[in-house]
Amino acid sequence: MTDNPTAAPVAVTLTAGPTGPGSIDDFELFYARRAVNRFRERLGRQGLLDLLAADIEEGNAFLRQSALDSDGRFTGGTTVLTTQGLKADSFLAWMERAFAGDEAVLLAAHPEHYVMTNRADGTPHVVENIGPHVCSFYMGGWGAEATAWAADADEVLPESQFPYKMSSNLFLEDGTVVGRVLIQFGDTEDGFASHLTVYMPASCPEEVLEHHMRHFAVEFRNWITAAAAARS
Template sequence: MTAVEVRTVISGHDVSRAEVLAWEAARLPKAATRIGLAVPPGELAHQRLRFAEAKLALGPDEIRRRLSGALRASDLSGRATARLSRGRRVTSVCDLHVTGGDTAAFVDWFMATDRPDYERSMMAANPDHFLITTTSQGLQEVIETTGGSPLPSRFLIDYQDLASLRTPLDPTYTADASGVARSESGLPIGGVRHQFRDTDSGFHAHLVVEFPRLLPSHLVQQHQWHLAVEFTNWIEAAFRGSADSWS
Protein backbone atom coordinates (compact mmCIF):
# COMPACT_ATOMS: atom_id res chain seq x y z
CA MET A 1 0.00 0.00 0.00
CA THR A 2 1.23 3.49 -0.85
CA ALA A 3 0.07 6.65 0.89
CA VAL A 4 -0.90 9.34 -1.61
CA GLU A 5 -1.84 12.99 -1.44
CA VAL A 6 -3.70 14.70 -4.28
CA ARG A 7 -3.48 18.39 -5.17
CA THR A 8 -6.35 19.52 -7.37
CA VAL A 9 -6.10 22.36 -9.90
CA ILE A 10 -9.25 23.71 -11.56
CA SER A 11 -9.09 26.66 -14.00
CA GLY A 12 -5.53 27.37 -12.84
CA HIS A 13 -6.44 27.56 -9.13
CA ASP A 14 -5.58 25.14 -6.36
CA VAL A 15 -8.66 23.56 -4.79
CA SER A 16 -8.47 22.00 -1.34
CA ARG A 17 -9.48 18.42 -0.61
CA ALA A 18 -12.11 19.81 1.75
CA GLU A 19 -13.72 21.77 -1.12
CA VAL A 20 -13.78 18.69 -3.34
CA LEU A 21 -15.37 16.64 -0.56
CA ALA A 22 -17.94 19.38 0.03
CA TRP A 23 -18.95 19.26 -3.64
CA GLU A 24 -19.32 15.48 -3.41
CA ALA A 25 -21.36 15.74 -0.20
CA ALA A 26 -23.74 18.25 -1.81
CA ARG A 27 -24.29 16.03 -4.83
CA LEU A 28 -25.09 12.85 -2.92
CA PRO A 29 -28.61 13.76 -1.71
CA LYS A 30 -29.48 15.06 -5.20
CA ALA A 31 -28.39 11.75 -6.73
CA ALA A 32 -30.28 9.77 -4.08
CA THR A 33 -33.46 11.70 -4.83
CA ARG A 34 -33.04 11.13 -8.56
CA ILE A 35 -32.70 7.35 -8.21
CA GLY A 36 -35.31 7.05 -5.45
CA LEU A 37 -33.03 5.89 -2.64
CA ALA A 38 -32.60 7.11 0.91
CA VAL A 39 -29.55 9.16 1.83
CA PRO A 40 -27.36 6.89 3.97
CA PRO A 41 -26.56 8.19 7.46
CA GLY A 42 -23.09 8.92 8.78
CA GLU A 43 -19.92 10.55 7.53
CA LEU A 44 -19.29 11.02 3.82
CA ALA A 45 -16.91 8.05 3.54
CA HIS A 46 -19.63 5.78 4.96
CA GLN A 47 -22.34 7.38 2.82
CA ARG A 48 -20.21 6.94 -0.31
CA LEU A 49 -19.92 3.18 0.22
CA ARG A 50 -23.50 2.56 1.36
CA PHE A 51 -24.96 4.58 -1.53
CA ALA A 52 -22.85 2.66 -4.05
CA GLU A 53 -24.01 -0.63 -2.55
CA ALA A 54 -27.65 0.48 -2.70
CA LYS A 55 -27.32 1.32 -6.40
CA LEU A 56 -25.60 -1.98 -7.12
CA ALA A 57 -28.37 -3.82 -5.28
CA LEU A 58 -30.95 -2.32 -7.64
CA GLY A 59 -29.24 -3.89 -10.64
CA PRO A 60 -28.79 -2.42 -14.13
CA ASP A 61 -32.33 -3.06 -15.37
CA GLU A 62 -33.98 -1.37 -12.39
CA ILE A 63 -31.60 1.59 -12.62
CA ARG A 64 -32.47 2.03 -16.29
CA ARG A 65 -36.18 1.73 -15.47
CA ARG A 66 -36.10 4.29 -12.66
CA LEU A 67 -34.24 6.80 -14.81
CA SER A 68 -35.95 6.01 -18.12
CA GLY A 69 -37.94 9.24 -18.43
CA ALA A 70 -34.99 11.47 -17.60
CA LEU A 71 -32.74 9.47 -19.93
CA ARG A 72 -35.12 9.88 -22.86
CA ALA A 73 -35.19 13.64 -22.32
CA SER A 74 -31.43 13.96 -21.97
CA ASP A 75 -30.85 11.76 -25.04
CA LEU A 76 -33.00 14.03 -27.20
CA SER A 77 -31.27 17.12 -25.83
CA GLY A 78 -27.78 15.64 -26.11
CA ARG A 79 -28.19 14.50 -29.71
CA ALA A 80 -29.65 17.86 -30.72
CA THR A 81 -26.80 19.77 -29.04
CA ALA A 82 -24.21 17.52 -30.70
CA ARG A 83 -25.72 17.95 -34.16
CA LEU A 84 -26.08 21.72 -33.82
CA SER A 85 -22.46 21.94 -32.61
CA ARG A 86 -21.37 20.30 -35.89
CA GLY A 87 -18.44 18.47 -34.38
CA ARG A 88 -17.11 21.48 -32.49
CA ARG A 89 -16.17 20.79 -28.89
CA VAL A 90 -15.58 22.57 -25.61
CA THR A 91 -13.46 20.96 -22.91
CA SER A 92 -13.78 20.48 -19.17
CA VAL A 93 -10.30 20.15 -17.66
CA CYS A 94 -9.00 19.17 -14.24
CA ASP A 95 -5.40 18.51 -13.19
CA LEU A 96 -4.42 16.29 -10.29
CA HIS A 97 -0.87 16.35 -8.93
CA VAL A 98 -0.33 13.19 -6.92
CA THR A 99 2.37 12.70 -4.32
CA GLY A 100 3.05 8.97 -4.06
CA GLY A 101 2.03 6.22 -6.44
CA ASP A 102 2.89 6.06 -10.14
CA THR A 103 1.25 6.26 -13.53
CA ALA A 104 1.52 2.62 -14.53
CA ALA A 105 0.03 1.27 -11.30
CA PHE A 106 -2.91 3.66 -11.41
CA VAL A 107 -3.76 3.25 -15.11
CA ASP A 108 -3.50 -0.54 -14.83
CA TRP A 109 -5.91 -0.47 -11.86
CA PHE A 110 -8.28 1.99 -13.51
CA MET A 111 -8.56 0.07 -16.78
CA ALA A 112 -8.78 -3.42 -15.23
CA THR A 113 -12.44 -4.24 -15.84
CA ASP A 114 -11.84 -7.79 -14.56
CA ARG A 115 -11.10 -6.61 -11.02
CA PRO A 116 -13.60 -8.20 -8.57
CA ASP A 117 -14.35 -4.75 -7.16
CA TYR A 118 -14.46 -2.97 -10.53
CA GLU A 119 -18.15 -1.99 -10.69
CA ARG A 120 -18.22 -1.18 -6.99
CA SER A 121 -15.23 1.13 -7.33
CA MET A 122 -16.71 2.81 -10.39
CA MET A 123 -20.04 3.45 -8.64
CA ALA A 124 -18.55 4.60 -5.34
CA ALA A 125 -16.20 7.18 -6.84
CA ASN A 126 -18.96 9.72 -7.47
CA PRO A 127 -22.57 9.84 -6.24
CA ASP A 128 -23.65 10.90 -9.75
CA HIS A 129 -22.55 7.52 -11.15
CA PHE A 130 -25.67 5.41 -11.55
CA LEU A 131 -24.32 2.66 -13.79
CA ILE A 132 -20.90 1.83 -15.23
CA THR A 133 -20.63 -1.56 -16.87
CA THR A 134 -19.14 -3.23 -19.95
CA THR A 135 -21.40 -4.33 -22.80
CA SER A 136 -21.02 -7.56 -24.76
CA GLN A 137 -19.55 -5.45 -27.61
CA GLY A 138 -16.75 -4.22 -25.34
CA LEU A 139 -18.16 -0.70 -24.96
CA GLN A 140 -18.51 0.95 -21.57
CA GLU A 141 -22.11 1.81 -20.71
CA VAL A 142 -22.32 4.86 -18.46
CA ILE A 143 -25.35 6.42 -16.81
CA GLU A 144 -24.39 9.50 -14.84
CA THR A 145 -25.21 13.11 -14.22
CA THR A 146 -22.42 15.16 -15.78
CA GLY A 147 -21.32 18.28 -13.91
CA GLY A 148 -24.26 20.50 -13.06
CA SER A 149 -26.71 18.98 -15.54
CA PRO A 150 -30.32 18.78 -14.34
CA LEU A 151 -30.70 15.31 -15.90
CA PRO A 152 -28.68 12.09 -15.95
CA SER A 153 -27.55 10.84 -19.33
CA ARG A 154 -26.69 7.47 -20.84
CA PHE A 155 -23.83 7.02 -23.28
CA LEU A 156 -21.48 4.34 -24.54
CA ILE A 157 -17.72 4.90 -24.45
CA ASP A 158 -15.72 3.44 -27.32
CA TYR A 159 -12.04 3.05 -26.40
CA GLN A 160 -11.05 1.81 -29.88
CA ASP A 161 -12.37 4.24 -32.50
CA LEU A 162 -11.06 7.65 -31.39
CA ALA A 163 -11.34 9.45 -34.73
CA SER A 164 -13.87 12.03 -33.53
CA LEU A 165 -11.80 13.25 -30.54
CA ARG A 166 -10.58 16.82 -30.96
CA THR A 167 -7.97 16.86 -28.16
CA PRO A 168 -4.61 15.59 -29.45
CA LEU A 169 -2.32 13.32 -27.49
CA ASP A 170 0.46 15.20 -25.69
CA PRO A 171 3.74 13.29 -26.16
CA THR A 172 5.00 14.47 -22.76
CA TYR A 173 2.47 12.10 -21.13
CA THR A 174 3.31 8.40 -21.08
CA ALA A 175 -0.16 6.89 -20.68
CA ASP A 176 -3.72 7.76 -21.57
CA ALA A 177 -7.29 6.54 -21.13
CA SER A 178 -9.14 7.98 -24.10
CA GLY A 179 -12.55 7.19 -25.49
CA VAL A 180 -15.40 8.54 -27.59
CA ALA A 181 -18.82 8.95 -25.99
CA ARG A 182 -21.63 7.87 -28.29
CA SER A 183 -25.41 7.95 -28.06
CA GLU A 184 -27.24 4.63 -28.35
CA SER A 185 -27.65 5.35 -32.08
CA GLY A 186 -23.87 5.66 -32.43
CA LEU A 187 -23.69 9.46 -32.78
CA PRO A 188 -20.46 10.87 -31.25
CA ILE A 189 -21.54 13.30 -28.52
CA GLY A 190 -18.20 13.88 -26.79
CA GLY A 191 -15.30 11.99 -25.35
CA VAL A 192 -12.48 11.78 -22.83
CA ARG A 193 -8.76 12.33 -23.22
CA HIS A 194 -7.25 11.53 -19.83
CA GLN A 195 -3.42 11.56 -19.85
CA PHE A 196 -0.89 10.64 -17.17
CA ARG A 197 2.86 10.98 -16.54
CA ASP A 198 5.24 10.26 -13.70
CA THR A 199 6.83 13.09 -11.73
CA ASP A 200 9.66 13.18 -9.20
CA SER A 201 7.15 12.90 -6.36
CA GLY A 202 4.46 10.71 -7.92
CA PHE A 203 2.39 11.41 -11.03
CA HIS A 204 0.28 14.01 -12.81
CA ALA A 205 -3.19 13.32 -14.21
CA HIS A 206 -4.42 15.73 -16.90
CA LEU A 207 -8.13 15.02 -17.24
CA VAL A 208 -10.08 16.29 -20.24
CA VAL A 209 -13.71 15.73 -21.18
CA GLU A 210 -15.00 16.96 -24.53
CA PHE A 211 -18.58 18.21 -24.76
CA PRO A 212 -20.53 19.60 -27.72
CA ARG A 213 -19.58 23.26 -28.27
CA LEU A 214 -23.10 24.56 -27.57
CA LEU A 215 -23.40 23.01 -24.11
CA PRO A 216 -23.93 25.79 -21.52
CA SER A 217 -20.63 26.90 -19.99
CA HIS A 218 -21.91 26.43 -16.43
CA LEU A 219 -22.37 22.71 -17.03
CA VAL A 220 -18.89 22.41 -18.51
CA GLN A 221 -17.35 24.23 -15.54
CA GLN A 222 -19.21 22.12 -13.00
CA HIS A 223 -17.91 18.95 -14.62
CA GLN A 224 -14.40 19.95 -13.54
CA TRP A 225 -15.58 19.26 -10.00
CA HIS A 226 -17.12 15.97 -11.08
CA LEU A 227 -13.70 14.96 -12.45
CA ALA A 228 -11.94 16.04 -9.26
CA VAL A 229 -14.30 13.98 -7.11
CA GLU A 230 -14.20 10.75 -9.08
CA PHE A 231 -10.49 10.67 -9.90
CA THR A 232 -9.32 11.66 -6.44
CA ASN A 233 -11.47 8.89 -4.97
CA TRP A 234 -10.17 6.43 -7.56
CA ILE A 235 -6.54 7.39 -6.94
CA GLU A 236 -6.92 7.06 -3.18
CA ALA A 237 -8.61 3.67 -3.62
CA ALA A 238 -6.03 2.37 -6.09
CA PHE A 239 -3.17 2.89 -3.68
CA ARG A 240 -4.94 1.64 -0.55
CA GLY A 241 -5.33 -1.86 -1.97
CA SER A 242 -8.52 -3.54 -3.18
CA ALA A 243 -9.35 -5.20 0.13
CA ASP A 244 -10.09 -1.93 1.89
CA SER A 245 -10.54 0.46 -1.03
CA TRP A 246 -14.07 1.49 -0.04
CA SER A 247 -14.18 0.65 3.67
Protein backbone atom coordinates in the same frame (compact mmCIF):
# COMPACT_ATOMS: atom_id res chain seq x y z
CA MET B 1 -29.32 23.47 -4.77
CA THR B 2 -26.92 26.31 -5.49
CA ASP B 3 -24.07 26.02 -7.99
CA ASN B 4 -21.56 26.52 -5.19
CA PRO B 5 -22.36 23.92 -2.52
CA THR B 6 -19.62 25.18 -0.20
CA ALA B 7 -21.12 28.64 0.28
CA ALA B 8 -22.57 29.11 3.77
CA PRO B 9 -23.85 32.17 5.65
CA VAL B 10 -22.52 30.96 9.02
CA ALA B 11 -19.53 29.03 10.31
CA VAL B 12 -20.06 26.01 12.57
CA THR B 13 -17.12 24.38 14.37
CA LEU B 14 -17.07 20.98 16.08
CA THR B 15 -15.48 21.60 19.48
CA ALA B 16 -16.35 18.43 21.41
CA GLY B 17 -18.05 15.07 21.10
CA PRO B 18 -16.87 12.47 18.55
CA THR B 19 -13.50 10.98 19.41
CA GLY B 20 -12.64 9.68 15.94
CA PRO B 21 -10.65 11.74 13.43
CA GLY B 22 -12.31 13.94 10.85
CA SER B 23 -14.42 17.03 10.45
CA ILE B 24 -18.19 17.33 10.17
CA ASP B 25 -17.74 17.36 6.39
CA ASP B 26 -15.86 14.05 6.64
CA PHE B 27 -18.66 12.53 8.71
CA GLU B 28 -21.31 13.72 6.27
CA LEU B 29 -19.37 12.35 3.29
CA PHE B 30 -19.04 8.95 4.95
CA TYR B 31 -22.77 8.73 5.66
CA ALA B 32 -23.74 10.05 2.22
CA ARG B 33 -21.58 7.43 0.52
CA ARG B 34 -23.01 4.70 2.73
CA ALA B 35 -26.57 5.76 1.92
CA VAL B 36 -25.94 5.95 -1.84
CA ASN B 37 -24.27 2.55 -1.84
CA ARG B 38 -27.22 1.03 0.03
CA PHE B 39 -29.67 2.26 -2.61
CA ARG B 40 -27.43 1.01 -5.42
CA GLU B 41 -27.21 -2.43 -3.85
CA ARG B 42 -30.93 -2.68 -3.11
CA LEU B 43 -32.06 -1.49 -6.54
CA GLY B 44 -29.41 -3.23 -8.63
CA ARG B 45 -28.39 -2.18 -12.13
CA GLN B 46 -31.73 -2.84 -13.82
CA GLY B 47 -33.63 -1.28 -10.95
CA LEU B 48 -31.59 1.90 -11.32
CA LEU B 49 -32.17 1.93 -15.10
CA ASP B 50 -35.91 1.49 -14.58
CA LEU B 51 -36.00 4.20 -11.92
CA LEU B 52 -34.08 6.66 -14.09
CA ALA B 53 -35.67 5.80 -17.44
CA ALA B 54 -37.52 9.11 -17.85
CA ASP B 55 -34.45 11.11 -16.70
CA ILE B 56 -32.25 9.24 -19.18
CA GLU B 57 -34.67 9.85 -22.04
CA GLU B 58 -34.68 13.57 -21.24
CA GLY B 59 -30.91 13.76 -20.74
CA ASN B 60 -30.09 11.90 -23.93
CA ALA B 61 -32.50 14.12 -25.87
CA PHE B 62 -30.63 17.15 -24.51
CA LEU B 63 -27.25 15.73 -25.59
CA ARG B 64 -28.55 14.67 -29.00
CA GLN B 65 -29.98 18.14 -29.69
CA SER B 66 -26.80 19.81 -28.40
CA ALA B 67 -24.69 17.70 -30.77
CA LEU B 68 -27.01 18.57 -33.67
CA ASP B 69 -26.90 22.29 -32.86
CA SER B 70 -23.11 22.20 -32.52
CA ASP B 71 -22.55 20.59 -35.95
CA GLY B 72 -19.44 18.66 -34.90
CA ARG B 73 -17.92 21.45 -32.77
CA PHE B 74 -16.81 20.71 -29.21
CA THR B 75 -15.58 22.82 -26.31
CA GLY B 76 -12.97 21.30 -23.99
CA GLY B 77 -12.00 21.80 -20.38
CA THR B 78 -9.21 20.16 -18.40
CA THR B 79 -9.02 19.07 -14.77
CA VAL B 80 -5.45 18.60 -13.47
CA LEU B 81 -4.67 16.39 -10.47
CA THR B 82 -1.30 15.75 -8.84
CA THR B 83 -0.67 12.57 -6.87
CA GLN B 84 2.10 11.71 -4.42
CA GLY B 85 3.03 8.20 -3.39
CA LEU B 86 1.77 6.33 -6.45
CA LYS B 87 3.07 6.07 -10.02
CA ALA B 88 0.97 6.26 -13.16
CA ASP B 89 1.57 2.68 -14.29
CA SER B 90 0.33 1.31 -10.97
CA PHE B 91 -2.82 3.40 -11.17
CA LEU B 92 -3.51 2.47 -14.79
CA ALA B 93 -3.04 -1.23 -14.06
CA TRP B 94 -5.66 -0.90 -11.32
CA MET B 95 -7.95 1.02 -13.71
CA GLU B 96 -7.66 -1.70 -16.34
CA ARG B 97 -8.68 -4.36 -13.83
CA ALA B 98 -11.56 -2.25 -12.53
CA PHE B 99 -12.96 -1.48 -15.98
CA ALA B 100 -12.69 -5.16 -16.87
CA GLY B 101 -15.56 -5.92 -14.53
CA ASP B 102 -15.45 -4.40 -11.04
CA GLU B 103 -18.53 -2.23 -11.39
CA ALA B 104 -18.94 -1.69 -7.65
CA VAL B 105 -15.62 0.10 -7.26
CA LEU B 106 -16.26 2.19 -10.38
CA LEU B 107 -19.67 3.27 -9.13
CA ALA B 108 -18.34 4.10 -5.67
CA ALA B 109 -16.12 6.87 -7.05
CA HIS B 110 -19.00 9.32 -7.54
CA PRO B 111 -22.53 9.65 -6.14
CA GLU B 112 -23.88 10.29 -9.65
CA HIS B 113 -22.53 7.04 -11.13
CA TYR B 114 -25.45 4.71 -11.87
CA VAL B 115 -24.13 2.14 -14.36
CA MET B 116 -20.56 1.33 -15.40
CA THR B 117 -20.43 -1.95 -17.26
CA ASN B 118 -19.37 -3.42 -20.60
CA ARG B 119 -21.50 -4.63 -23.46
CA ALA B 120 -20.85 -8.09 -24.87
CA ASP B 121 -18.39 -6.60 -27.39
CA GLY B 122 -16.42 -4.89 -24.59
CA THR B 123 -17.75 -1.38 -25.24
CA PRO B 124 -18.10 0.49 -21.92
CA HIS B 125 -21.65 1.57 -21.07
CA VAL B 126 -22.00 4.47 -18.63
CA VAL B 127 -25.04 6.02 -17.00
CA GLU B 128 -24.14 9.15 -15.06
CA ASN B 129 -24.80 12.85 -14.85
CA ILE B 130 -23.61 15.16 -17.60
CA GLY B 131 -24.14 18.48 -15.88
CA PRO B 132 -27.68 18.33 -14.44
CA HIS B 133 -28.76 15.67 -16.95
CA VAL B 134 -28.75 11.91 -16.35
CA CYS B 135 -27.44 10.33 -19.55
CA SER B 136 -26.77 6.85 -20.91
CA PHE B 137 -23.85 6.67 -23.33
CA TYR B 138 -21.09 4.43 -24.64
CA MET B 139 -17.34 4.93 -24.99
CA GLY B 140 -15.31 4.05 -28.08
CA GLY B 141 -11.62 4.30 -28.94
CA TRP B 142 -10.66 3.62 -25.31
CA GLY B 143 -7.20 2.22 -24.75
CA ALA B 144 -3.94 2.34 -26.68
CA GLU B 145 -5.45 3.35 -30.04
CA ALA B 146 -6.28 7.03 -30.01
CA THR B 147 -9.13 8.27 -32.16
CA ALA B 148 -8.13 10.49 -35.07
CA TRP B 149 -9.26 13.73 -33.45
CA ALA B 150 -7.08 13.14 -30.38
CA ALA B 151 -3.82 13.27 -32.31
CA ASP B 152 -4.50 16.89 -33.30
CA ALA B 153 -6.20 18.12 -30.12
CA ASP B 154 -4.82 21.35 -28.67
CA GLU B 155 -4.69 19.69 -25.26
CA VAL B 156 -2.29 16.90 -26.29
CA LEU B 157 0.84 17.02 -24.11
CA PRO B 158 4.39 15.91 -25.04
CA GLU B 159 4.81 12.15 -25.22
CA SER B 160 8.10 12.42 -23.32
CA GLN B 161 6.34 13.85 -20.25
CA PHE B 162 2.90 12.25 -20.60
CA PRO B 163 3.38 8.87 -22.23
CA TYR B 164 0.13 7.38 -20.94
CA LYS B 165 -2.79 8.58 -23.05
CA MET B 166 -6.36 7.38 -23.52
CA SER B 167 -9.00 8.92 -25.75
CA SER B 168 -12.61 8.14 -26.45
CA ASN B 169 -15.75 9.30 -28.15
CA LEU B 170 -18.91 9.39 -26.07
CA PHE B 171 -21.88 8.28 -28.15
CA LEU B 172 -25.53 7.42 -27.75
CA GLU B 173 -27.23 4.14 -28.68
CA ASP B 174 -28.02 5.56 -32.13
CA GLY B 175 -24.35 6.43 -32.73
CA THR B 176 -24.63 10.21 -32.16
CA VAL B 177 -21.31 11.49 -30.81
CA VAL B 178 -22.16 13.70 -27.83
CA GLY B 179 -18.75 14.19 -26.24
CA ARG B 180 -15.10 13.26 -26.14
CA VAL B 181 -12.53 12.44 -23.50
CA LEU B 182 -8.74 12.74 -23.55
CA ILE B 183 -6.89 11.71 -20.41
CA GLN B 184 -3.10 11.88 -20.04
CA PHE B 185 -0.81 10.75 -17.25
CA GLY B 186 2.86 11.37 -16.59
CA ASP B 187 5.13 10.45 -13.71
CA THR B 188 6.62 13.08 -11.45
CA GLU B 189 9.46 12.74 -8.95
CA ASP B 190 7.15 11.54 -6.18
CA GLY B 191 4.04 10.40 -8.02
CA PHE B 192 2.20 11.37 -11.18
CA ALA B 193 0.12 14.08 -12.80
CA SER B 194 -3.27 13.58 -14.43
CA HIS B 195 -4.59 15.86 -17.18
CA LEU B 196 -8.26 14.99 -17.66
CA THR B 197 -9.94 16.71 -20.60
CA VAL B 198 -13.62 16.43 -21.45
CA TYR B 199 -15.21 17.89 -24.58
CA MET B 200 -18.89 18.79 -24.71
CA PRO B 201 -20.91 19.96 -27.74
CA ALA B 202 -20.15 23.64 -28.24
CA SER B 203 -23.79 24.66 -27.83
CA CYS B 204 -24.00 23.25 -24.28
CA PRO B 205 -24.29 25.78 -21.46
CA GLU B 206 -20.99 26.50 -19.71
CA GLU B 207 -22.23 24.84 -16.52
CA VAL B 208 -22.35 21.45 -18.27
CA LEU B 209 -18.62 21.57 -18.99
CA GLU B 210 -17.82 23.06 -15.58
CA HIS B 211 -19.69 20.36 -13.72
CA HIS B 212 -18.05 17.58 -15.68
CA MET B 213 -14.63 18.98 -14.83
CA ARG B 214 -15.73 18.81 -11.18
CA HIS B 215 -17.05 15.29 -11.83
CA PHE B 216 -13.59 14.27 -13.10
CA ALA B 217 -11.95 15.71 -9.98
CA VAL B 218 -14.21 13.67 -7.68
CA GLU B 219 -14.14 10.34 -9.51
CA PHE B 220 -10.44 10.27 -10.36
CA ARG B 221 -9.43 11.34 -6.87
CA ASN B 222 -11.46 8.45 -5.50
CA TRP B 223 -10.16 5.97 -8.08
CA ILE B 224 -6.58 6.99 -7.34
CA THR B 225 -7.03 6.56 -3.59
CA ALA B 226 -8.75 3.20 -4.20
CA ALA B 227 -5.81 2.10 -6.34
CA ALA B 228 -3.38 3.10 -3.60
CA ALA B 229 -5.41 1.27 -0.98
CA ALA B 230 -5.53 -1.90 -3.11
CA ARG B 231 -1.77 -1.82 -3.55
CA SER B 232 -1.11 -1.57 0.18
